[in-house]
Amino acid sequence: MRKLLVTGGAGFIGSNFVHFVVANSDVDVVVLDKLTYAGNAASLAGLPEDRVRLVVGDVADACLVDALVREVDAVVHYAAESHNDNSLDDPSPFVETNLVGTFRLLEAARAHDVRYHHISTDEVYGDLDLDDPARFTEETPYNPSSPYSSTKAGSDLLVRAWVRSFGLRATISNCSNNYGPYQHVEKFIPRQITNVLDGIEPKLYGDGRNVRDWIHADDHSSAVWTVLQHGRIGETYLIGADGEQSNKEVVEAILRLMGQPSDAYEHVRDRPGHDLRYAIDSTRLRTELGWRPRYTDFEAGLSATIDWYRSNEEWWRPSKAATEHKYAAVEAVPAVQPR
Ligand code: NAD
Ligand code: TDX
Numbered sequence: 199m200r201k202l203l204v205t206g207g208a209g210f211i212g213s214n215f216v217h218f219v220v221a222n223s224d225v226d227v228v229v230l231d232k233l234t235y236a237g238n239a240a241s242l243a244g245l246p247e248d249r250v251r252l253v254v255g256d257v258a259d260a261c262l263v264d265a266l267v268r269e270v271d272a273v274v275h276y277a278a279e280s281h282n283d284n285s286l287d288d289p290s291p292f293v294e295t296n297l298v299g300t301f302r303l304l305e306a307a308r309a310h311d312v313r314y315h316h317i318s319t320d321e322v323y324g325d326l327d328l329d330d331p332a333r334f335t336e337e338t339p340y341n342p343s344s345p346y347s348s349t350k351a352g353s354d355l356l357v358r359a360w361v362r363s364f365g366l367r368a369t370i371s372n373c374s375n376n377y378g379p380y381q382h383v384e385k386f387i388p389r390q391i392t393n394v395l396d397g398i399e400p401k402l403y404g405d406g407r408n409v410r411d412w413i414h415a416d417d418h419s420s421a422v423w424t425v426l427q428h429g430r431i432g433e434t435y436l437i438g439a440d441g442e443q444s445n446k447e448v449v450e451a452i453l454r455l456m457g458q459p460s461d462a463y464e465h466v467r468d469r470p471g472h473d474l475r476y477a478i479d480s481t482r483l484r485t486e487l488g489w490r491p492r493y494t495d496f497e498a499g500l501s502a503t504i505d506w507y508r509s510n511e512e513w514w515r516p517s518k519a520a521t522e523h524k525y526a527a528v529e530a531v532p533a534v535q536p537r
Contacts, residue, residue, distance in 0.1 A: 199313075201226045203270040205257050205303065206277030208233060210381040211317070211415050213241035215274065218419035220245055230266055231277065232256050232295075240513055241380045257299035260306075267306035272313040272426060275303050278353075281384055282321075282346045283528070286470060289345035296349035297356070304360045307368070314368040315426050316357045320411070320436070321347035322372060325473035328407060333479040334372075336434045343471050354434075361432045369429040371422055373437035374478045377499065378415035379506040383514050384521045386410075387500070390449055390463075391507045392518055394456045401529065404468030406446030409475040413439040414493035424489045438478025439491035448500075455501050466529040 202219065206212040207229030216227050229252045231237045239252060255262045257277045267273060277299060279285065279292045300316070307314040323334045324341030340355075342348040360366040381388045390400035421437040429435060443451075450460040483489045493499040507514060 199225055199271045201228065201270045203228050203230060203266055203273045205230045205273070205275045205299075206237070207231055208237040208239055208241055208252065209276060209280070210236075210241075210378075210385075211376055211418055212276035213238075213380050214378060214415040215276065215419045215422060216242060216245065216250060218416065218423065220249055222423065227251070228253060228266060228270060230255055230257060230263070234279075235517070236280065236382050236384075238380070238513070256295075258294055258302055260302050263302045264306045264309065267303070267312050268310045270312060272315065273303060273307055274315045274317065274422065274426065275300065276317045278317075278350065279346065281382075282344045283384070283469060285344050285346035285349075287528075289349075292345050292349045296346075297352050300353035300356055304356060304366065304368075308360060308364050308366050311367070313426075314357070314366060315422065315429075316354065316368060316370045317422065318354050318370055318372045319347065319350050320372050320374045320438070320476045320478055321473065322351040322354055323476075326475045326477055328409060328475055330475070333477040334436060335479045336436055336482055343473050367431050369425050369431065370434045371425050371437050372434065372478075373418050373421070374411035374413050374439075374441070374476055376415045376418050377412055378503055379510070380513070381415070382521075383517050384525075386445065387448065387452070387503065388507060388514065389521070390452050391456070391504050392514055394452065394458060395507065395511075396518070398522070400449045400452065400463040401466045401525070402445055402449055402463050403466060403472060406449065406465070407444055407474075408472060409442050409444050409477070410448075411438050411477050412441035412443055412448075412496055413437065413491065414499045417491040417493050420492070421483060421489050424487050425483070428487050430486075435483045435487070436478050436480050437483060438480045439494065441496050442475075442477055443496065451497060451500055452504065455497070455504055467531065
């Protein structure tokens with residue numbers, strides 16, 4: 199493999215992956231990114247220009263996608279509308295990017311017989327009860343809850359159909375919640391870190407008992423790289439690092455690590471249809487492909503992430519006020535129970 203197309207490579211996880219590929223291989227990277235509110239060319243700053251090229255454009259643009267896919271050896275598809283709260287406000291870009299955009303890439307990969315890896319999420323499996331000993335596996339039935347997770351689930355099913363119907367050389371990975379540098383301040387962990395830096399109390403949805411299974415973005419990158427090199431065609435791999443934490447525990451850890459009283463947060467209106475718990479069993483990836491996470495101490499990874507946001511205010515500051523303004527409007531409305 200000499201050249202890779204990374205869609206969404208100016209977003210959070212995509213940019214971490216581009217940094218990973220440059221640091222760990224000789225492969226050149228073409229990034230295709232629309233630079234929506236969530237994309238930021240600054241996340242690719244400092245990477246060698248002779249190895250990384252940014253093309254600003256839409257994954258749903260069939261002509262552009264075809265021209266880019268034909269010049270590479272493999273595609274890793276990260277581009278998506280990725281935030282559940284936004285999908286409750288306006289689902290339409292989720293359908294366009296996550297479903298139509300994936301369709302365009304699959305058609306181009308099929309036309310040029312290019313290896314394709316699809317980035318997906320554990321949210322396609324729905325949620326688990328807090329006291330359920332079960333975790334998601336590759337065999338868990340799909341049961342998505344939100345417009346975001348349903349469009350991700352639909353895009354996974356398109357990939358499976360292209361493998362079966364057209365012999366596309368594709369793999370899929372479904373990862374749990376990521377944290378680390380370059381994550382947009384709309385997301386839970388960076389929102390609370392930057393709130394504390396701004397002297398605002400962290401905001402916990404509902405009672406904060408909801409559990410997420412946290413993995414550092416760098417471990418997600420190494421897992422995707424492993425699947426791309428050694429994964430079985432047509433196979434799905436779940437990616438997780440045994441990082442289950444309740445939202446309340448995470449907020450308390452952020453406050454403690456930032457020298458604040460651990461109860462200095464505010465409960466706000468809950469997310470409608472809020473998934474209770476996600477948990478990943480990544481046995482297949484570990485036993486079949488020998489992958490292991492590096493960041494096994496969540497507090498150490500969180501502390502490094504806090505340091506990154508402290509040191510990179512010029513990266514997150516331009517998005518902060520607009521993000522909080524949008525949240526303030528939603529959080530002021532009394533909760534309505536979804537049907
Ligand atoms: P992000 O919102 O930070 O980044 C998405 C990127 O895609 C942005 O750079 C944006 O500009 C770009 N993009 C959006 N629409 C586009 C379009 N139509 N054409 C081209 N580019 C477009 O998202 P993220 O958190 O980095 O997530 C990346 C991928 O990983 C997504 O597919 C998401 O479903 C998946 N995922 C995320 C997590 C998580 O915890 N964040 C966990 C598992 C899987
Ligand atoms: O201010 C907040 N307060 C709060 O309590 C925000 C923004 C979130 N939350 C809660 C909601 C969730 O239970 O924190 C948890 C994490 O929220 P998000 O960061 O919005 O992530 P989540 O909805 O779990 O989805 C994430 O993981 C799976 C990514 O955004 C998805 O792209 C990925 O597929």
